[in-house]
Amino acid sequence: MDVSDIVDRTCPTVDPETRVGTLRSTFEAEHDGVIVTENGDPSGVVTPREFVRSHVDDDATARTVSRPVPTVDRTTDVREVARLLVENRTPIVPVTRDSQIRGSVTRDGLLSAVVDDLDVLAVDDLHTPEVVAIGEDATLGEALNRLREEGVSRLPVVEDDGRLAGIVTTTDVMGFVVRDAHAPSAGSRDSGDQRLLDLPVSDAMSRPAATTTPDSSVADAVAEMLEQGYDGLVVSPADDDLPVGVLTKTDVLRALTYTETDRLDVQITNVDLLQSTTRERVAERIESIAGKYREMTVEHVHLRLQRHEEERRGRPLVRCSARMWTDKEQAAGTGEAYGGDDAVSLALDTLERNVIEMKGRRTDGEVHEAPTVDYRDR
Incomplete structure (x- = not known):
């Protein structure tokens, strides 16, 4: 098509x-x-x-x-x-x-x-299980920094007990700042901006947050996103308001790229941050990792590279988030290093340890992302 x-x-x-x-x-x-x-x-x-x-x-x-x-x-x-x-x-x-x-x-x-065509998939098949959230008492400035640092477009806002209070998105923040920054006020523009950033995130967030359940169909979830103008939905059980993940339009688009060929499907966001690492080399490493879990079939791999402002000897600090979708579970790993190639290597190292832990578990359970490896002196 x-x-x-x-x-x-x-x-x-x-x-x-x-x-x-x-x-x-x-x-x-x-x-x-x-x-x-x-x-x-x-x-x-x-x-x-x-x-x-x-x-x-x-x-x-x-x-x-x-x-x-x-x-x-x-x-x-x-x-x-x-x-x-x-x-x-x-x-x-x-x-x-x-x-x-x-x-x-x-x-x-x-x-x-x-x-x-998406009604054959369940939300649980595609959603991102790690929840990048922010507390209800955080400031708008803290939310803005979190959006930037994590490279996400939405943050579930949670109460002290971790339960969902609302959601703040890139659009919410931009709309709030645009609306209030041009309102008549005394003082300089810079001081006005700072006052806005010190306001609580609850002033800009949407409540209640739009949610879906793990067993809902992806077709229903996407239909709601399109009808309501949402870019994503918080995933939580039908009988609980504790967030267990997020399903975004990007998650669904990524699934559309899955192929049925013998070649492992590898996506790399911000591929220009790599010097010598190629999709083929990543695929070879992933196949080696998957071989440690002999009965696991890898369906898709996504690497997301994010450049930070810090540099050393002309090499930017890069964070790599690696995620692998399999017929068993999702596995993930992250790494930071100066240079995209080293960041990818570290992320795949943590991913490999995660897979080995998966192999050691006898019962299905949540896959926890391995800690970020940060070898800035590498």
């Missing part, structure tokens, strides 16, 4: 010199992203994520905040587009013909086209 029937021709496009203040109002209209074009040729996209990473002045231009993404054409396969959306962490990719913009394919448009 190609994407010819799901090309969206209504996606907003802007000139590279468009002010950021204008872009903010575009996102308030609930667009997933904006395509930046020069003479009809797409040069990048701007999404709400760019505004959460750091303070961006309204007088900055689209050129300074946009980031490049690959383009596709009308004949590109749906699985390939899903892979591009996941690996480039973007909700939108431009569709071109003869290097000219002809529309876009959005994450929501693709999911809408396949939602009816």
Whole structure:
């Protein structure tokens, strides 16, 4: 199936010199992203994520905040587009013909086209079991930092006993800051920003948080996300409000890329942070790891690389999160090092220890991610 029937021709496009203040109002209209074009040729996209990473002045231009993404054409396969959306962490990719913009394919448009085919999957098959959460008494600034550090778009907000109180998302934070930062007030803009960041996260969070259960169908969960405009749902048992995971649109897109070929399916987000490590080398290492658990079949592997600002001898500090989906359980591992190759190596080391622990367990249970290995002097 190609994407010819799901090309969206209504996606907003802007000139590279468009002010950021204008872009903010575009996102308030609930667009997933904006395509930046020069003479009809797409040069990048701007999404709400760019505004959460750091303070961006309204007088900055689209050129300074946009980031490049690959383009596709009308004949590109749906699985390939899903892979591009996941690996480039973007909700939108431009569709071109003869290097000219002809529309876009959005994450929501693709999911809408396949939602009816997802009823064979349960939420428990795809959701991310590790919950990155924040306490109800945290400040908006702490929530913003957590979103940046973890590279996620939503944080369940929990009470002191760990039970779900609400959820705060990238969109919530951006909307709150945009709305209040322009409200009439005394003092400088910087002091106003600081006052906003000191407010409790409960001022910006949504409550109650939208949830789904582990045994719900993925089709029902995606249908609710699309209908309500959610990017994800907190997963909790039907009889309990203790969060056990999160299911996002990205989790579902990732499942669409799974193949039935003999080649191990490996996805790498932010692959440009690698120097010599390739998908093939990662696949070989994963197959070696899986061999330690002889009766386990690996279905899919995803590595997510995240660059930090810190550097040493010209090499950036990189965090790698590795996750492996199998016919038994999910396994995960993380690692941090200077340079993407070393970060991947450390993450796979922790993943291997996790698999060995899985092998040693006689009964099914929750797979806990091994501690982050942080060898910054490596």
